[in-house]
Amino acid sequence: MTEKLVPTDPSHIGGHRLLARLGAGGMGVVYLGRAESGELAAVKVILPEYADQPEFRARFRREVTAARRVDSPWVVSVTGADPDASAPWLATAFVPGPSLAETVAACGPLPSRGVRVLGRMLARALTTVHEAGLVHRDIKPGNVLLTVDGPRLIDFGIAHTTDETALTSAGVVIGTPGFLAPEQARARPASPASDVFALGCLMAYAITGRPPFGTGAVDALLYRTVHDEPDLDGVPDDTRPLLERCLAKDPDDRPTAREVDETLADERPEDAADWLPDPVVRLIADRSAAMLALPGIEATALDARAEGQPEDPHPSDVPADVVPAPSATGRRRFLLIGGAALLAAGGGGALWAAQRDDGASPAASPRVRRWVLGVQADLTGPQRAVGRGQERGIRLAVEQFNSREDKPFTLTLKAVDDRGEATRAAEVARTLAADRDLLAVIGSTGDATTGASLGGYDERLIPQLTASSAQSPYGTSDPRHFLQAVPSYTHLPATAAFSLHAQGARRVGVLVDRAGGTAAWQLGNTMFQNLGVLKIAGEPRVAPRLAEDLTPVVADMAANKPDAFVFMGTPARAAAVARALAATDFDGLRVLGHPSADKEFLSAAGAAADGWQIFAPYIDPSASPVRAFTGAYRNRYGSTPPYWAAEAYDVARMVISRLTEAGGRPSPEELFDLLVKDTYKGVVRSYTFDKKYRWLESYEVFRYEVKGGRYAYAGKVDV
Known part of the structure; x- marks a missing residue:
């Protein structure tokens, strides 16, 4: 389904007039576009913050190369691309049909013959992919679009050649849990046999309406994929033997894609006009009709450029504490809204004072910006002993810094209590991140609350560091401004x-x-x-x-x-x-x-x-490296620090050290770059972060x- 363009969307990309949004992912936005020829296309555009990162541009360039190498009627074709543009983009033929995932959700499982036709056409697509020297690595229902004349395989975003080194870290699971092979679940290299395993999962899903290894937590899916037999109840006898071979644990025991094609030879794609049941055909027809009834093209801020107006900065390029001047295209809206706001504020001077980035009226002296360090912790919930100890350790580090006569600035500590609840963690993170003076935040205490809070800080580009949450990973996409200052569970x-x-x-x-x-x-x-x-x-x-x-x-x-x-x-x-x-x-x-x-x-x-x-990963408070900290903590709070307090104290001192080195008030992004630039020697461990993947390289462990x-x-x- 499509969504309207938003004001910050471009109006044209690579000769395509953009008509609507088709979706947004971790690295970019996919638009519905119309080429100069009149043909519709799906135009994938990389977000500016990723386009400036060489590793993401290289990954996108690889996706373009991979997609261009495949020539099959069952794979969406590339119609244009420019991976080296300031906003890299890739255009493919637009397929108005629903995905297999949408179809099964809306209409239920497909009939046996339809699944066999689907399997043969996808096997032919994979044969072409593999003969091109590629492995798709993410065959799943969401990556298969349905049309009346057959399926279309999409998304080569994580495809790779059989002889290349992938642009991903060692030990990272690549693919979609529930539709990936046991070797991928073990974070081992994928092969063409891995795609065949995924095809078996997809066919089982299409015919039964459920994934063969169930649903639920990612770790459960990976475990069942490696150790359990697939659930093939309901798969007809004429298809079950093939799926059992495709789903063999050992890649050598699986058929090739060509062998799957040959096994299903009785289902000829050219005679498959009636391969889909009527409800699915109607769903496809409705989608196609919707494309013929597209609403009027939404004006965007970037349309003004065609009339000679200056280019507005991208929102990610505007500091969060600066209110940008309205563009010409939005001036009328600004005046209408601004007029009401002026009256509500009691006059133009009041609104102007409220919107100045220094917070002062023209006649007043400028306000000195605060230097705020945030703390998010479980202060009253199930991990309150650890959370309170960490908050006190961080506060001690701030107080020690502020007591210095030569301090270049005064640091303010702002603490929030998430009570160990994931929902509250997300709420307090958004609230704390809204403070324009916030430079960084340390927290949260536990895995669930840390994971829930990531988005709130990352949206504002605020560096977030955790001294105690060791989960790896937290979600489907990596936060850009997050550092685990603790060895992870996988290290x-x-x-x-x-x-x-x-x-x-x-x-x-x-x-x-x-x-x-x-x-x-x-x-x-x-x-x-x-x-x-x-x-x-x-x-x-x-x-x-x-x-x-x-x-x-x-x-x-x-x-x-x-x-x-x-x-x-x-x-x-x-x-x-x-x-x-x-x-x-x-x-x-x-x-x-x-x-x-x-x-x-x-x-x-x-x-x-x-x-x-x-x-x-935590040191004992009695250990010699932290005795000075333990003594200071005891003098300040009247008790021995709990585990994890010294680690939080260490992380706070590291942040303070980088702020001092900045030579002036840094932006949050500048501070993040300083945090990962060099090694910081703390009392518990040395903190060195991998320049590419941002994980902690020092693995001090205590017995x-x-x-x-x-x-x-x-x-x-x-x-």
Whole structure:
């Protein structure tokens, strides 16, 4: 479906008059455009903030090259492109039909013959793709458009050649969970066989109305894709054997796209005029008719350029604290709105004073801009002990800076409480980000609240740093101004695996409790992968979220005589596992994921907690590197700092250091560049961020062991 153009949209791109919006993605906007020939086209335009980044421009250039290499009637054709333009764009033939995903949602599953015709035409499309030396890597219902004469495969945004290195980081899952192959779920390179697996998923979805590996959380989908058999109930006998071959776990056991085409040879595309049921044909006809009844072309701010007017700056180029002058095209609207506002404000002078970027009237002295550092934390919710400790650590760093006689500015701290609730986290983030004086924010405390708050700060280009949330990733698109100043869940297990290896472990049982959410999954899955790298036999088990008793699972794992036992889950279930393991004859190493290591585990496990090791990203307050901080904290607040307070203090000092180095008040974007530019040596760790992917490169990990009912600090882990 189409949407109206907005005032900031361009009016023309590459000879196309833009008529409407078709959709917006993470890196750009797709418009409906009309070429000079009169043909309609889907015009994809990269957003300005990405066009200036070489890696994104290279990715887009690769998409253009890949799409141009494929010549098939079942693949949308490229009609024009300019990846080197100031606003890179790609135009493809416009297909008015709905996607397969929309069709199944609106009309239900397709009949068996229709799915076989669909499968054969897409197999022919993939044969062309693979013969061109490409792998699509994202075959899914949303990337298949339906017309009465057959499907059309779209979106080569993440396609790559079979011999190239993809412009993505190692260990990143590429594709859509639920419609990707087991090797992609394990973050391994995709091949033509991966596309065939996805085709099998897509056909199963089309014929049953559900993905063969279910729905739900991403980690659950990836796990089921790797370990479970597909759900093919309802697939007819004439199609089921083919889908079983396509969905084989081993890529070598899958047919090629050409073999799928040959297997479905009884369904000839040229005789497939009636391949879709009547409701779907009507849906396609309605979409086509809507294109013939497009509304009048919306005027945009950029239409003025054709009349010789100066180009308005793109919104992303205008500082958030500056009110831009109205363009000629919007002057009448500005005068109408402004007149009402003037009366409401009590006169022209009042409105002018309110809109000046320095906040002062012409007769008054200019206001000195505040230098504001924000803190978002759980101050009253389930993680309030950690959140309060972090807020106090950051406040201590600010107070120490402000007490300096040579300070170049005075820093104001502004704290907000998200109560550990994701919905509230998003609300308070938007509120805090609206402060025009805010330079950066540290927070939030937990994974859910950090993820929920990302958009609020990123929209305002405010640098956001977390000292304690280690989830990776938080969503489908990476925030542009976010830094994890803590080793992520996918980096921590490497140190733990090396330590187990050094302690003599050669066979390790890994129990992942789904009740532990994303943290447990990422820690457990990465631990298993790292054990494999070290040639340690890993035996993974996954406990369902609703499992009431894990004792049988623990007993079964212990019966295999492992050298070590690893558990990733919740504190309460960790205690139950510790007690169950203590009841067996297991006497090997025990490792507990740090999210489970709290007071609840100690009290609930009792004596069974002794001997468990924890590999954590936080340092103990008694450790020598942070004794000065601990002393200052105790003097200021009258108590010993909790875990994570020193890390927050470190991050605050890093931000303050970069602000001081700026030599003047930096913009938020300038501050972000300073944060990632050089290494900062903190009291807990050195903070160095990868220049390209912005992840923390220093992985200091600290080991604890439960002794006598307490977590005894065993020092920094050296591997």
